[in-house]
Amino acid sequence: GQPIIHPWINTAIERAQKKVEAQHFEVRKNLLKFDNVMNDQRRVIYDQRREIMTAVDVSDTIRDMRHEVIETAVTVAMPPNSYAEQWDMPLLKSEIFRILNIHVPAEDWAKEEGVDDVQVAERIKQEIDTKLEAKEKATSSATMRQLEKAVLLQLLDQAWKEHLLNLEYLRQGIVLRAYGQKDPLNEYRAESFAMFEGMLANLRERVTNALCLIELHAGADVQELPKPKAPQRTVLSRGEDPPLKRGELRRFEAPQFDANNPETWGATSRNAPCPCGSGKKYKYCHGAKAWG
Numbered sequence: 001g002q003p004i005i006h007p008w009i010n011t012a013i014e015r016a017q018k019k020v021e022a023q024h025f026e027v028r029k030n031l032l033k034f035d036n037v038m039n040d041q042r043r044v045i046y047d048q049r050r051e052i053m054t055a056v057d058v059s060d061t062i063r064d065m066r067h068e069v070i071e072t073a074v075t076v077a078m079p080p081n082s083y084a085e086q087w088d089m090p091l092l093k094s095e096i097f098r099i100l101n102i103h104v105p106a107e108d109w110a111k112e113e114g115v116d117d118v119q120v121a122e123r124i125k126q127e128i129d130t131k132l133e134a135k136e137k138a139t140s141s142a143t144m145r146q147l148e149k150a151v152l153l154q155l156l157d158q159a160w161k162e163h164l165l166n167l168e169y170l171r172q173g174i175v176l177r178a179y180g181q182k183d184p185l186n187e188y189r190a191e192s193f194a195m196f197e198g199m200l201a202n203l204r205e206r207v208t209n210a211l212c213l214i215e216l217h218a219g220a221d222v223q224e225l226p227k228p229k230a231p232q233r234t235v236l237s238r239g240e241d242p243p244l245k246r247g248e249l250r251r252f253e254a255p256q257f258d259a260n261n262p263e264t265w266g267a268t269s270r271n272a273p274c275p276c277g278s279g280k281k282y283k284y285c286h287g288a289k290a291w292g
Contacts, residue, residue: 065204078117
């Protein structure tokens with residue numbers, strides 16, 4: 001029980017403490033660097049979401065996303081600087097139907113003389129734009145604008161939450177890259193950027209697919225919700241408890257304290273003097289049964 005005091009021991013403890021604090025500092029610094037990579041992406045998403053929230057019309061953004069999805073699908077099926085024999089037109093036809101819900105004669109277009117990927121993409125854009133314009137005329141422009149904004153915000157939030165979860169999984173396993181003589185931070189920065197680009201591409205496709213699949217019907221009047229009725233007063237007979245509301249528990253009131261009635265002493269503290277005047281604590285007198 002006696003303290004051990006020696007200059008060597010004090011020096012060893014100070015050296016060990018500095019080493020542990022230095023290790024913790026490095027851990028916190030690395031965590032901050034990883035979080036800065038995520039924060040850059042977070043800033044981009046929040047800026048875009050703020051612009052969407054304040055905008056009244058996002059049709060231009062939706063159209064740009066739709067056209068970019070079409071160009072990507074055409075590029076995959078018809079690579080640049082490739083011959084017509086190398087084009088995968090059945091793949092293009094199936095992808096356009098899956099995303100845009102329209103049938104295009106892709107095989108017939110490939111047989112035309114002088115056709116290229118730019119012309120095919122423009123034809124697909126024209127067809128889907130015409131279809132969506134007809135869908136908008138069947139209802140109203142205001143309804144279509146509200147629908148586009150709601151779908152874009154909902155899918156953006158969903159894609160961002162999924163991306164955050166994927167980044168957390170990546171960060172947990174990226175430290176193993178150090179065994180391969182690679183910097184985990186650089187690897188995390190490169191792969192997280194690729195994942196961010198993939199998330200945006202997936203978002204464009206999901207928004208385009210959702211708006212192309214939604215069917216709007218004209219003439220459907222919005223029914224007004226019934227107004228809530230005024231609460232009715234319930235007349236209770238004497239001695240009858242009022243009805244319980246949903247989620248409400250019945251309250252039981254304890255009888256008031258009476259020095260001459262031991263049945264009303266239940267609220268007495270266990271260490272307080274017993275109300276009977278014996279001088280003992282309540283837990284050792286009349287409260288022995290209640291408090292054991």
